[in-house]
Amino acid sequence: MRYAWLPVAGLILSAQAHAYTAYVSNERGNTVTVIDTDKMAVIKTIKVGQRPRGIELTKDDKYCLVAVGDDDTVQMIDTATGEVTANLPSGPDPELFTLSPDGKVLYIANENDNTVTMVDIEKRTALGEVQVGVEPEGMGISPDGKILVNTSETTNMAHFIDTASKKIVANVLVDSRPRFAAFKSDTSELWVSSEVGGTVSVIDPVKHVVTKRITFAIPGLRSESIQPVGINITKDGKTGFVALGPANRVAVIDGTTHEVKKYLLVGQRVWHMAFTPDEKYLLTTNGISNDVSVIDVAALKVVKSIQVGELPWGVTITKH
Amino acid sequence: MTGNAGAPQIGMTSLIRCPALTLVFLLGFTAVSVAADGLDVKIGYLRRPKHLETISLVQMPAPDDGLAGAQMAADDDDTTGKFLNQRFSLVDVHLKDGDDPAAAVQKLAAQGIKLVVTDLPADALLKAADAGKAGGMLFFNAAAVADRLRQEDCRANIVHTAPSRAMLADGLGQYLIWKKWPRWLLVTGSHQRDKLFADAIKRSAKRFGAKIVQEREFKDTGGARRTDSGVAQIQTQIPVFTQEAPAYDVLVAADESEVFAQYLPYRTWDARPVAGSAGLVPTSWDAANGLWGGIQMQSRFTRTFKRLMTALDMQAWTAVRMIGEAVQRTNSDDPKTMLNFMTGPQMNLGAYKGQKLTVRDWDLQLRQPILLTDGRTIVSVSPQEGFLNQYSELDTLGYDRPATKCRLQ
Numbered sequence: 143m144r145y146a147w148l149p150v151a152g153l154i155l156s157a158q159a160h161a162y163t164a165y166v167s168n169e170r171g172n173t174v175t176v177i178d179t180d181k182m183a184v185i186k187t188i189k190v191g192q193r194p195r196g197i198e199l200t201k202d203d204k205y206c207l208v209a210v211g212d213d214d215t216v217q218m219i220d221t222a223t224g225e226v227t228a229n230l231p232s233g234p235d236p237e238l239f240t241l242s243p244d245g246k247v248l249y250i251a252n253e254n255d256n257t258v259t260m261v262d263i264e265k266r267t268a269l270g271e272v273q274v275g276v277e278p279e280g281m282g283i284s285p286d287g288k289i290l291v292n293t294s295e296t297t298n299m300a301h302f303i304d305t306a307s308k309k310i311v312a313n314v315l316v317d318s319r320p321r322f323a324a325f326k327s328d329t330s331e332l333w334v335s336s337e338v339g340g341t342v343s344v345i346d347p348v349k350h351v352v353t354k355r356i357t358f359a360i361p362g363l364r365s366e367s368i369q370p371v372g373i374n375i376t377k378d379g380k381t382g383f384v385a386l387g388p389a390n391r392v393a394v395i396d397g398t399t400h401e402v403k404k405y406l407l408v409g410q411r412v413w414h415m416a417f418t419p420d421e422k423y424l425l426t427t428n429g430i431s432n433d434v435s436v437i438d439v440a441a442l443k444v445v446k447s448i449q450v451g452e453l454p455w456g457v458t459i460t461k462h
Numbered sequence: 463m464t465g466n467a468g469a470p471q472i473g474m475t476s477l478i479r480c481p482a483l484t485l486v487f488l489l490g491f492t493a494v495s496v497a498a499d500g501l502d503v504k505i506g507y508l509r510r511p512k513h514l515e516t517i518s519l520v521q522m523p524a525p526d527d528g529l530a531g532a533q534m535a536a537d538d539d540d541t542t543g544k545f546l547n548q549r550f551s552l553v554d555v556h557l558k559d560g561d562d563p564a565a566a567v568q569k570l571a572a573q574g575i576k577l578v579v580t581d582l583p584a585d586a587l588l589k590a591a592d593a594g595k596a597g598g599m600l601f602f603n604a605a606a607v608a609d610r611l612r613q614e615d616c617r618a619n620i621v622h623t624a625p626s627r628a629m630l631a632d633g634l635g636q637y638l639i640w641k642k643w644p645r646w647l648l649v650t651g652s653h654q655r656d657k658l659f660a661d662a663i664k665r666s667a668k669r670f671g672a673k674i675v676q677e678r679e680f681k682d683t684g685g686a687r688r689t690d691s692g693v694a695q696i697q698t699q700i701p702v703f704t705q706e707a708p709a710y711d712v713l714v715a716a717d718e719s720e721v722f723a724q725y726l727p728y729r730t731w732d733a734r735p736v737a738g739s740a741g742l743v744p745t746s747w748d749a750a751n752g753l754w755g756g757i758q759m760q761s762r763f764t765r766t767f768k769r770l771m772t773a774l775d776m777q778a779w780t781a782v783r784m785i786g787e788a789v790q791r792t793n794s795d796d797p798k799t800m801l802n803f804m805t806g807p808q809m810n811l812g813a814y815k816g817q818k819l820t821v822r823d824w825d826l827q828l829r830q831p832i833l834l835t836d837g838r839t840i841v842s843v844s845p846q847e848g849f850l851n852q853y854s855e856l857d858t859l860g861y862d863r864p865a866t867k868c869r870l871q
Contacts, residue, residue: 297541317810338818
């Protein structure tokens with residue numbers, strides 16, 4: 143009886159565990175590591191330009207876009223062939239970028255130029271640019287695509303940009319060196335991480351005010367080593383994950399109360415994260431230990447680490 | 463100072479480079495409440511007549527060494543300021559030989575300036591700060607390394623963004639110990655400042671368990687730093703000078719006066735590395751530093767000023783950024799309010815050092831890591847692993863609270 147059941151169970155499992163693909167940019171290795179999230183194993187390594195950091199897939203998963211800062215471009219990797227097929231006019235030194243929800247426009251932060259560049263992906267042409275604060279970095283887009291938020295590291299602000307008029311409509315002062323911005327899926331909150339300040343600011347996107355400052359305290363660690371960067375919030379808005387850099391931990395935050403529920407020990411110098419589309423797993427890039435940690439989102443446990451290239455930085459996962 | 467000839471040259475540096483952009487920024491301003499008329503923050507930059515010539519041609523200080531860093535920071539402050547209806551600008555006061563720094567401070571005070579960044583040696587800085595005390599002026603020491611400014615001669619109106627000699631020596635000392643090079647041959651110049659740096663090195667040796675196997679003095683006999691006859695003599699002088707030393711691991715040179723240290727590497731009698739004023743040098747900043755986003759700072763600086771960024775530039779940049787940060791967080795340009803902010807827990811300055819920078823409340827010294835550079839790359843950054851402190855590891859560099867002789871007033 144027991145034996146008879148096994149193949150059936152196996153079938154169900156493989157049907158549930160959809161094989162998504164994760165792409166990890168390796169800042170020093172000048173490569174992108176491709177991971178099968180079903181097997182949680184590396185299946186390919188793609189050579190890209192110099193200093194790859196920000197990485198995103200197009201909405202149809204056909205291309206993986208990676209910002210190669212030292213080559214002043216965003217490269218398009220054809221996900222079917224694993225080849226770099228085009229370079230986008232990104233403006234100088236692109237670091238992080240985000241896609242409009244319709245997948246048509248790419249918004250890129252140009253760190254060296256104090257600008258945000260907008261690029262039409264299909265036509266592969268620049269649509270315009272917006273002047274922001276000093277050293278723009280983090281990029282977040284509202285789920286309706288109307289508001290783009292850029293954080294500037296030395297100006298210490300979140301700039302709210304109207305994507306239609308390409309004008310700044312509000313600026314919110316946050317703690318030192320803001321690096322990442324993420325909206326909740328219902329647009330009720332914007333979270334901004336401050337790497338040097340060691341905090342996450344929760345911002346009301348309508349009133350443009352900071353409503354809560356999330357702070358972190360880990361026994362045995364000095365506050366200087368807690369440096370929040372990447373933020374990922376579950377679709378239901380109930381749980382937020384914040385990568386704490388050299389603290390080697392990911393903080394788990396209650397999305398409603400904004401209290402820290404738990405710290406998960408991951409690899410060294412954790413930068414960015416990505417959910418599998420079913421939100422079962424969260425992958426983190428660990429810059430110094432050259433690996434990716436896999437967090438079981440329901441259990442809030444680190445279940446695996448995967449060796450990748452040199453100094454992994456960004457990660458993105460297919461939706462289909 | 464009243465005569466024209468002796469008057470310092472005062473120039474206003476306008477930092478708003480693109481009026482059209484400013485308009486966009488101002489339209490964008492809605493989120494943070496500030497006074498309707500905003501703040502116009504003028505910062506004095508008081509600098510010495512001339513920097514010391516260096517032995518190395520490539521290290522010769524540019525005419526705007528330090529000032530350029532301050533300008534970059536005022537520019538950065540101003541970019542944020544545009545969103546907050548705050549304007550930042552510098553008033554550059556370049557002293558001439560024989561000028562009285564106190565008179566220059568009074569002149570700045572007469573223009574309503576209360577914040578002054580200084581590139582002055584210790585004595586001149588004390589004169590300036592004491593002259594500004596009655597008017598409630600706040601000074602930022604971007605240049606003077608003298609430990610006494612953080613110890614017995616400390617002032618409640620001087621914040622130090624320059625590291626002290628003790629911090630520099632400790633940063634180097636920790637690395638030499640980590641490297642297991644505990645036997646130091648100390649070579650000291652004959653000027654007062656060289657001896658003070660040697661004192662700091664000896665203090666580090668004692669703190670971290672190194673042994674100074676011998677101390678030698680290199681006398682400054684005068685003469686030009688560069689000659690047409692070139693290096694022929696030096697090539698024979700240095701080996702002779704360094705021979706017959708007791709067994710040592712590293713030669714540590716104390717030569718702030720730029721008389722001999724640069725001649726030591728590759729010319730010592732024994733095949734030994736050189737550190738201190740040449741070879742492996744402790745510093746707050748180096749143009750080779752690309753760590754922690756530093757590459758952005760370097761490229762911004764090089765693009766703007768067409769030269770590399772020095773430690774003095776960084777120390778001045780940090781001072782003016784601290785001012786900007788304090789004004790922006792407190793929405794006040796009152797020096798007292800600003801100083802309270804700077805010494806408090808809210809202060810978390812990002813300065814490309816991999817961690818937030820804060821101020822020691824016992825002597826107003828900015829805590830900061832010390833870079834160790836060979837002039838081409840960053841070899842290491844102190845504090846080194848294992849040098850612990852119950853409050854902040856950065857306090858393993860320089861005079862910690864229990865060792866302070868400073869009574870702020």
